[in-house]
Amino acid sequence: MIGAILVILTILTTAITIMLAIIQRREFRILRAAVRLRNEAAHVIVTSQAGSGHQDGRERQAATRTLSQTEYETWLLKDAHHRRQLRSPAAGLARAAVVLLPSSDRDRYADEYRSELWDLAQSGAGYPQQVLYALRQLLRAVPMRIVLRSPRRRSAAP
Amino acid sequence: MVSRQRSGPRMTIPTQLVLRALLIEPTREMYGLEICAAAGLPSGTIHPILGRLEAEFGWLRSRWEDINPETEGRPRRRYYQLTQDGTERARIALAQATTSISVLSGLHPRPFRDPA
Numbered sequence: 717m718i719g720a721i722l723v724i725l726t727i728l729t730t731a732i733t734i735m736l737a738i739i740q741r742r743e744f745r746i747l748r749a750a751v752r753l754r755n756e757a758a759h760v761i762v763t764s765q766a767g768s769g770h771q772d773g774r775e776r777q778a779a780t781r782t783l784s785q786t787e788y789e790t791w792l793l794k795d796a797h798h799r800r801q802l803r804s805p806a807a808g809l810a811r812a813a814v815v816l817l818p819s820s821d822r823d824r825y826a827d828e829y830r831s832e833l834w835d836l837a838q839s840g841a842g843y844p845q846q847v848l849y850a851l852r853q854l855l856r857a858v859p860m861r862i863v864l865r866s867p868r869r870r871s872a873a874p
Numbered sequence: 875m876v877s878r879q880r881s882g883p884r885m886t887i888p889t890q891l892v893l894r895a896l897l898i899e900p901t902r903e904m905y906g907l908e909i910c911a912a913a914g915l916p917s918g919t920i921h922p923i924l925g926r927l928e929a930e931f932g933w934l935r936s937r938w939e940d941i942n943p944e945t946e947g948r949p950r951r952r953y954y955q956l957t958q959d960g961t962e963r964a965r966i967a968l969a970q971a972t973t974s975i976s977v978l979s980g981l982h983p984r985p986f987r988d989p990a
Binding site: 824825827828830831832834835836839845850851852853859860863866 | 905906907916917918919921922925926929930938948949950951952
């Protein structure tokens with residue numbers, strides 16, 4: 717009996733992981749397109765600002781160009797961070813765990829799990845530990861759902 | 875069949891460990907990983923317990939950390955704290971718990987290195 721439940725859980729987990737991987741891949745494509753557009757926009761900003769700076773001479777042109785370059789680099793860093801988050805298998809598993817929760821609680825726990833994954837990563841936990849954390853959340857998603865849907869539930873803060 | 879209403883949670887070993895961790899400093903707010911570390915439990919195991927204590931029994935309250943994630947460069951944490959009533963009830967429930975202390979002493983709480 718327990719063996720059958722474990723097999724079903726494994727199949728379900730695999731199916732969810734594959735589904736999330738497909739979704740992530742689609743998100744990747746959208747993100748990549750956004751980054752390309754941003755890069756083009758940044759190029760346009762640099763060119764136009766440098767062109768309009770003729771009244772204050774070369775220094776103004778150089779400052780404008782530097783500022784734009786910094787902004788551009790910040791964008792790139794943000795994009796790289798976003799891509800790492802999307803790629804992380806732990807983030808995918810945590811999202812799968814959140815999907816199993818009641819819809820009214822998903823936002824809260826999505827933020828909470830993300831925050832804990834971030835803290836884990838910052839405290840030096842590697843990918844395997846992060847995946848283990850997310851797997852534990854996934855395995856506890858059903859008991860968690862039961863708790864959150866309990867008729868005895870009191871009004872809790874969102 | 876008569877349904878039995880419990881006034882407190884089932885005092886499993888993880889529940890006792892979580893309550894003990896929260897009772898060390900009942901007025902202090904703690905976030906999930908911190909509670910895990912203080913209780914000596916693996917990360918990612920305590921949310922059903924916290925959810926039950928908060929949502930079903932009202933022993934806990936929680937709130938989002940009051941920071942701007944953009945400025946701080948990190949996501950905000952969810953902080954948990956025992957309510958006044960919850961502190962009293964938790965103390966009584968722990969005192970009544972039948973679990974042998976020797977079982978609990980086999981588990982080793984460890985400090986969690988706060989990345990912030």
